[in-house]
Amino acid sequence: MAEKTMRDAINEALHQAMAQDDSVFVIGEDVAGCNGSPSGDVGAVGGVFGVTGGLYKAFGPNRCIDTPISESAIVGAAAGAALVGMRPVAEIMFADFIGVCMDQIVNQMGKFRYMFGGKSKCPAVIRFASGGGFSAAGQHSQSMYQVMTSFPGLKVVIPSNAYDAKGLMLQAIADDDPVLFFEPKALYQEACEVPDEMYTIPFGEAGFVREGDDVTVVAFGQMVNRAAAAIDALEGEGISCDLIDPRTSSPLDEGAILESVEATGRLVVVDESPPRCGLTADIAGLAASKAFHSLKAPVQQVCAPHSPTPFSPELEAAYLPSVDKISAAIKATLA
């Protein structure tokens, strides 16, 4: 099987879904690129992160659609097209720009099905590049998925590797509900084996990245690799851990997490977002309310502090959860 980067895996999913179903189209800023430009080389960009590369040349201007800088209209247009039967995949470049188009996502797209008495479908996917690690400072580094998880009606996907990204993207496009798809931008270049054929990964089914007996570690997105590195290093000290990647924060595979916690009695939750009302608190709360009697130690939350993301590389390194911090948290549950 060929190794593919997460960027290429998502790109392949988009190519295949568009070839299979002509109601699928992509829309966003520079998803083609160079429209109206004197070079005439329309399609040369394929998204600022390169995820929609080649789609313009393969499917033309009706299905790979560049927009002005207008995030509210992009999301709204995707939601509207989806309401009348299309399957749009919109790109909002940086997850932080959710700040601009929150209404269309939260009050509009996310609530149609429920408010309309179950009589509508809105099969739109909105893609975002999320997370830190690039010294991109306060407005280009947030993960945002933890915020969006709190809104009922929106499905929230956070792939942690190229294989999952492809299967989850194909599932997102096939899904009849609105899906927010967060691509940790630090992982675009990370590669693993990815099948050429189409496959889906169901939402609400966690992935088991490591299996062990002593501690349950739950990690999201970019933090899955760091948690795995911490766990692998601790193996030499005789500590073995389950590493669970929920893959979707909404729906959340509560069963997988609780089952593991019941077996280990110890829980570490890792996410790069700030702590308040975030995923680490959410899952700590889950364990406290549904696995309390199994817990042998306080749940450890490893996350960013309650501050915006700083610019300076040293500050950002201190800001994001590190392998060392994750190891220390695992050990703390055993102390």
Place this chain on the structure above:
Amino acid sequence: MSIPRDRLERAYRQMKTIREFEERTHAEIMNGQIAGFTHLYTGQEANAVGVCEHLNDEDTIISTHRGHGHCIAKGADVIGMMKELFGSSEGLCKGKGGSMHVADMEKGILGANGIVAGGPPISVGAALAAKIRNNGRVAVSFSGDGSVNQGTCFEAMNLAVVLQVPAVFVIENNYYSEHTNISYAVGCDDLKARTEGFGFPVFVADGADFFSVYEAAGKAIEHARSGNGPAGVFAETGRFHGHFVGDPQAYRAEGELDDLRENSCCLKNFRAKMAQTGEISAAELDAIDAEVMALIEASVAAAKAAPRPTAEQVTQDVYINYGAA
């Protein structure tokens, strides 16, 4: 419009400072010394300087992701800015903001901004404060040809008219928003007319010519300052680098960049004008160039030697100062 000689000298010095700041920043990014996302203003200097030469420290500007030029033109400390780009704790924003968030409240710089069209509504707020206090200040926001398509920009322009506040909207048309040309992204074929449709006058300028921008901005700022409500400046300009450092620029026509650098350089144009009028000699301009080069060199040396931030600073200035992360 006659401009006193000392102001002329300052305008040239500011444009040259921006140019060399940007060229050096480009080099330091290539050297791996500056992290993050940086958007260079090279080529557009006359716009920032032509506008800011009409402003004092009490007037405000709000900038964009391409903010270095606006900030320098409004009086930001060049050394503090370079330290910020290098991520030092002595930077203008203590290394917390970097290139996209340079700000200096003392100088009326309400910040560069990483969100396209995040600025105009905030600028309307500053203008509203000026109107309420009746203190004669104006608030300038800078936008690009892409930024003007954002709902926040429309809302800000309309609100400024409704409230009749002294907001000045400067639109720098460098023809591209990232990789997309204005001819695609602006639906109508006359952005100036579209902007005027909000209900305020828009003065047109050649963004490669300091004197043209100075004149247009003078009219717009005078209009706003004297209580006639908002006004706009629409400048045609060109950026000499990619959208960001590393941009392959597949959207450019062949020879476009050479043509821009050759024929749309505000420094060359300024020198040509001075040669014509004889107001400042070439030797005097050369002397300014040398001083600017020395300042930029000093700023980089200072930035390299400046203290690095430490982990406990991560959680300071949130709404309280927390302890170590």
